[in-house]
Amino acid sequence: MEEKCTTLGKLELEAQNWFVKVIVAEKTPIRFLRWRRQQRLVFVDKENERMQSIIYEQDVDQLDKLLELYKTYHVGNAKIREITGNTPILGTSKHQMILSRSTYIKRTEEHERIPIDHIYQFTPFSELPEIADVPTKQINLLFSVIHVFPPRFVERTKRNLQDFVIINEERRALILTLWEEFLQSEAPYLTKNVHTMPILISFALKF
Known part of the structure; x- marks a missing residue:
């Protein structure tokens, strides 16, 4: 083959x-x-x-x-x-x-x-402001989750979301927001395992 x-x-x-x-x-x-x-x-x-x-x-x-x-x-x-x-x-x-x-x-x-x-090309948190408005630039992050906020409903968009505090190898903190389509598939795992500070990879994020 x-x-x-x-x-x-x-x-x-x-x-x-x-x-x-x-x-x-x-x-x-x-x-x-x-x-x-x-x-x-x-x-x-x-x-x-x-x-x-x-x-x-x-x-x-x-x-x-x-x-x-x-x-x-x-x-x-x-x-x-x-x-x-x-x-x-x-x-x-x-x-x-x-x-x-x-x-x-x-x-x-x-x-x-x-x-x-x-195969992975990770984006440093420090570079995110520079590439936020570049539509051809894909944002891939390697990070740990260190804190979980409760889910909440946003009246303006009529959608549910949940925020997480993440940190990378630069020791920079960032808020990661998961919207409705991810609240059932991804958020429960992060919430359950936050005490272990799991190391995760996320692709094609929006900043």
Whole structure:
């Protein structure tokens, strides 16, 4: 299989008969957007090229179980589409994969895996004010949670949120706000384990 693999940067629109070896670097919760269930992932290859992928509707449950975070897979012959409109670009490519149950997906052997220590580019807290208004700059943070505030309802937006105090290796503190879609999936874990000061990674944050 290795000799058949190309890189994410070489995939073009309407490409056929291709295979890549990638690691699942990012994975969102399953959400309803525009009346459809969907899930987004970011694949990274050994050249550190990144491409976002999306799964829709009836394919979500099966592929969510198959594609585990930080595991390496051979993926082939998914549809390649251009990212249009206001859809954020989470990778280095302006294209995205459309994954389905008919896509070739097979987890690699352990000795074939891509190491995860070369795929992350973390943003120092000190640089956040400089890049806050740069739409093409993705904010990825490595931090510990040191304090949890109670959930609250914001009258202006009619939404619930919860604030957390986080700190990074610069020993700078910051408020991390989780909105409704994350209150069920992420907030309970942070609240339960704050006393251990868990070290966490978050991707594609807004500042």
